[in-house]
Amino acid sequence: MQHATSSRDTKAEIHRAAVELFSTQGYDKTSLREIAEQVGITKASLYYHYSSKQQLLRAIVGTFLDDIFQVLRLPETLPWSPETEREVLGAYVDVIIAHRATGPTLLRDIAAVLAAFGDDLDELIAQSRRFQLWLAGPDPTAADRLRAAAAVEAVGAAMSIELDLQAGDAEIRAVLLDAATAVLARRGSPVVE
Amino acid sequence: MQHATSSRDTKAEIHRAAVELFSTQGYDKTSLREIAEQVGITKASLYYHYSSKQQLLRAIVGTFLDDIFQVLRLPETLPWSPETEREVLGAYVDVIIAHRATGPTLLRDIAAVLAAFGDDLDELIAQSRRFQLWLAGPDPTAADRLRAAAAVEAVGAAMSIELDLQAGDAEIRAVLLDAATAVLARRGSPVVE
DNA sequence: GTCTATAGGGTGATAGAC
DNA sequence: GTCTATCACCCTATAGAC
The missing domain is CATH 1.10.357 (Tetracycline Repressor; domain 2)
Known part of the structure; x- marks a missing residue:
């Protein structure tokens, strides 16, 4: 149960950070490195939750x-x-x-x-x-x-x-x-x- | 005189190609390589006419x-x-x-x-x-x-x-x-x- | 005026250890 | 679930030959 909760939190945090950065900088100019940094994880971890940058955009x-x-x-x-x-x-x-x-x-x-x-x-x-x-x-x-x-x-x-x-x-x-x-x-x- | 004419033509062609590509793809997603290719020259030649991508944008x-x-x-x-x-x-x-x-x-x-x-x-x-x-x-x-x-x-x-x-x-x-x-x-x- | 070649950097994405 | 390390690719911009 703790695993699932932690997972959902991170995914939501990625979502939130992406909305903020996409809104202020634009989609193209926002790198996955930036998003990962803001959340406090690495790019590779981000890919565990969203299989591509496009998938992240689609979710938003x-x-x-x-x-x-x-x-x-x-x-x-x-x-x-x-x-x-x-x-x-x-x-x-x-x-x-x-x-x-x-x-x-x-x-x-x-x-x-x-x-x-x-x-x-x-x-x-x-x-x-x-x-x-x-x-x-x-x-x-x-x-x-x-x-x-x-x-x-x-x-x-x-x-x-x-x-x-x-x-x-x-x-x-x-x-x-x-x-x-x-x-x-x-x-x-x-x-x- | 022929030099100047040729120069102006190339510069105008770059301008025209850039307007078209920027309009359809957006500024960020259009590379100087693409523009140069469309005109039929190389990137380096493009830099002879416009000193940077931003300069080209400003001209437009x-x-x-x-x-x-x-x-x-x-x-x-x-x-x-x-x-x-x-x-x-x-x-x-x-x-x-x-x-x-x-x-x-x-x-x-x-x-x-x-x-x-x-x-x-x-x-x-x-x-x-x-x-x-x-x-x-x-x-x-x-x-x-x-x-x-x-x-x-x-x-x-x-x-x-x-x-x-x-x-x-x-x-x-x-x-x-x-x-x-x-x-x-x-x-x-x-x-x- | 145009070219080749390359520096110097960033990017999205993946493999595999833990 | 998260990490380190790395790949393959593309970019802007410059140097110097022709």
Whole structure:
């Protein structure tokens, strides 16, 4: 029993260290030596827990992908309305916040993530496009679609904020939901050029 | 004269090959050997034209870097006020839009751009942080700083929109400026949790 | 201007002892 | 489960011949 516990702890520590280093330095620029050093083991020991660097990346990004896909598919079952919009937007914010530590890795090392997940990412882009189109509301103009894209990007700010920000998850959630809503509320407004 | 012409052609070919490879593979994953091979010369010859890999990168993203840094530095000389805020925000939107139009290959691929910034990315992040802090307004709360980050991200939507969007630069500019302003207008609002 | 050759370093990954 | 030692490979960059 003690063996299993020790094993799980080390594996979790590797996972945690990898998330931190990948996020701050990027996947490519983070070496397995660095990760091992931070955990206090050697590279060889790391390989006992994860059979390759890619496997480690898959373990990290995999859970995020599962969650985000679930949210992006929500519109498929829900007709658009102000109420469902708020519900979907809230779910999206929740996922972004929950996985904001892995966010930078995704944004900075798309190439590596693409190599690790292949076709899944193409589907993510397509799904994300449908998601934004749904958010644009019924019969959207080009400006409305742009507003929907801007609203989604605004929520993504959760991934780029600093760690020293003195705000709890609940506050971050409320502010970003409010910000996205404010952008979407401009739908239908005349565009003054 | 023939020497100079030949020289300029090779240098231009290196530049072209580098743009293509950086865009598709990212900066880190593209080796000078690959670039040299594509041009039909050796690495050593490449070093005759560009003194380092970073120099090559600077030649490619130089103008964008200069422009974005110039905008991010604007707050240093301007005290915050509603008027200067609108001016700075407008300048930011202009740079994003301008480089979206002139360098679609480079700017549309977020991964390649971020990778191409290399070590400058750290300085860009620091400058961007000061920029966002200024945008948050005087004596900002944590929520206000988050709103500023969200506003900046919203403008960034210009980079991720599809080509089939039926909207001119002027309309995109107006919509994004309006969206960012709408987010910033929420500053000071009570956060309902 | 371009080449060959090489220095000097880092990387992911494996073998085998304990 | 963790270690030491090592392999095979790739990288940036430089020196010097042509």
